[in-house]
Amino acid sequence: MIRIDKFLSQMQVATRSESKKLIKMKRITKNGVTVTDGGEKCDPQKDCICLDGTPIAYQEYHYLMLHKPAGCVTATEDRRDKTVMDYLPDNLRRGLSPVGRLDKDTEGLLLITDDGALNHSLLAPGRHVPKTYYARIQGIVTETDVTAFQEGLDIGEKKLTAPARLEILHVEEEEQVSEILVTITEGKFHQVKRMFQAVDKCVLYLKRLSMGSLHLDQELAPGAWRELTPEEISNLKEEAK
Numbered sequence: 565m566i567r568i569d570k571f572l573s574q575m576q577v578a579t580r581s582e583s584k585k586l587i588k589m590k591r592i593t594k595n596g597v598t599v600t601d602g603g604e605k606c607d608p609q610k611d612c613i614c615l616d617g618t619p620i621a622y623q624e625y626h627y628l629m630l631h632k633p634a635g636c637v638t639a640t641e642d643r644r645d646k647t648v649m650d651y652l653p654d655n656l657r658r659g660l661s662p663v664g665r666l667d668k669d670t671e672g673l674l675l676i677t678d679d680g681a682l683n684h685s686l687l688a689p690g691r692h693v694p695k696t697y698y699a700r701i702q703g704i705v706t707e708t709d710v711t712a713f714q715e716g717l718d719i720g721e722k723k724l725t726a727p728a729r730l731e732i733l734h735v736e737e738e739e740q741v742s743e744i745l746v747t748i749t750e751g752k753f754h755q756v757k758r759m760f761q762a763v764d765k766c767v768l769y770l771k772r773l774s775m776g777s778l779h780l781d782q783e784l785a786p787g788a789w790r791e792l793t794p795e796e797i798s799n800l801k802e803e804a805k
Contacts, residue, residue, distance in 0.1 A: 569602030633786035672772030685804035703765035
């Protein structure tokens with residue numbers, strides 16, 4: 565059971581304060597009866613809550629795609645830095661958490677959800693969910709590097725990194741800068757940066773493009789977000805099995 569004003573907030577119908585106004589205006593009903601108290605309880609899976617006669621669809625979990633901008637940390641809260649959660653409306657933040665982590669200066673796709681089971685499954689070490697990044701590299705990336713990434717690199721841990729796919733997109737000989745795509749199946753701390761350090765190169769810019777079947781929506785500007793489509797959610801859950 566949940567308070568009706570909280571239900572309206574979680575379903576993004578209105579903030580808690582706006583919900584009170586809607587109730588005061590007699591625009592909210594529960595099973596056909598006008599709601600007069602926001603503290604009244606409801607069972608979202610059984611009760612029919614309506615706004616102006618239109619049923620409000622219940623959504624147990626939220627799945628959001630954020631285009632993480634550089635300069636914010638992947639955390640639910642931080643005393644010093646802006647977090648990825650600060651880009652979401654207040655009524656959505658409770659219970660949500662990022663799936664995985666992107667470095668402060670890294671941009672790109674970030675999945676945020678309150679589906680703890682899916683979060684855990686996607687991050688499980690044995691799941692090997694592929695994550696693809698675009699990067700600009702200081703240095704000339706060569707086919708030798710491609711082979712080294714495929715064979716695994718020593719980044720100072722007990723084991724070599726798992727095989728990674730490195731694709732060279734463009735090389736600027738004069739400026740000694742390379743553009744690449746790299747796909748990894750692990751999520752070690754600063755992994756992509758450490759892998760390039762292992763081949764004596766430096767990451768200048770890093771952006772995550774995809775995580776499993778989920779691809780960054782090119783219509784989303786940095787800092788913008790949207791709900792996942794039913795198909796995207798279904799595909800992720802299938803991958804997490």
